[in-house]
């Protein structure tokens with residue numbers, strides 16, 4: 347770790363003075379036509395966030411709960427077609443906006459804008475505590491997989507079952523710089539662009555342009571629509587979006603230290619804790635950042651019942667592109683529980 351500490355210092359010197367709070371947001375802008383969005387939105391405070399979330403039945407304390415977590419650069423509206431399929435089957439469905447994405451905001455200007463894996467997972471548990479929900483099914487893709495993996499692994503008593511695209515993305519920081527083949531790095535180039543001040547300012551200048559590029563690149567055969575992109579872009583109008591988006595990659599690649607508040611959880615996560623709750627894992631076969639596999643490589647991370655599916659004809663945003671398959675996975679994991 348000595349070498350890593352040196353790099354933290356180097357990057358503190360290189361990056362921090364250049365990182366300013368740029369934001370191309372115009373929070374007052376409105377749209378004329380209805381967008382495919384989840385509404386209405388509720389708000390609740392945790393110790394660090396005011397979480398904006400959709401809740402299909404806020405007063406139902408009996409229905410089974412499913413908590414659905416979005417990825418980057420997406421939003422809660424990813425789940426617009428999944429929610430009715432689950433409510434129809436008796437679920438209370440809760441879809442929170444992650445830290446950095448509207449309508450979620452930080453309560454304090456001094457809280458570090460960390461997107462480290464421990465924080466993303468803890469935010470789910472904090473939300474459940476605030477809503478007085480004891481147990482739920484967690485489901486996610488992309489960053490949402492990191493969040494649901496962490497919450498399921500560290501708080502199994504709060505999780506009835508987990509649905510996760512790409513199975514297991516909890517990272518051991520010791521392997522953050524492990525050698526990777528060129529074909530893999532060439533699909534992940536943006537992780538590295540976001541380490542630089544130029545990547546930061548480019549994202550700040552054109553959040554929607556970046557989303558359009560990454561949606562196309564990471565799901566090359568998906569014909570997404572302009573209203574779907576416009577709906578997601580509502581989430582990027584957040585003063586912390588660019589800090590959080592870039593911090594996710596900077597933290598994972600050891601270019602930004604974590605928030606000391608999560609240090610103990612971060613160390614537990616370096617051990618890559620096993621997921622013991624029932625799991626359904628999904629690998630889309632048209633998502634080049636994480637090529638689809640048969641699930642065996644991740645098997646050692648799961649100690650409970652697990653079913654793995656390859657999702658044919660689908661890119662990285664399974665819930666928006668194949669909502670029935672994503673909803674079916676939630677129903678399937680409930681059967682395993």
Ligand SMILES: *[C@@H]1O[C@H](CO)[C@@H](O)[C@H](O)[C@H]1NC(C)=O
Pocket residue numbers: 389390391396453
């Ligand atoms: C959340 O916290 C903020 C800041 O402390 C406060 O202004 C607001 O009233 C709180 N909201 C709720 C719903 O408690």
Ligand SMILES: *[C@@H]1O[C@H](CO)[C@@H](O)[C@H](O)[C@H]1NC(C)=O
Pocket residue numbers: 548551552555
């Ligand atoms: C900033 O983004 C706008 C689109 O929102 C684009 O027209 C412009 O060229 C961008 N500027 C730079 C320097 O990238």
Ligand SMILES: *[C@@H]1O[C@H](CO)[C@@H](O)[C@H](O)[C@H]1NC(C)=O
Pocket residue numbers: 639640641642643
């Ligand atoms: C799954 O894929 C791995 C390579 O990642 C291979 O070694 C293994 O034989 C495959 N298992 C099955 C059951 O196809």
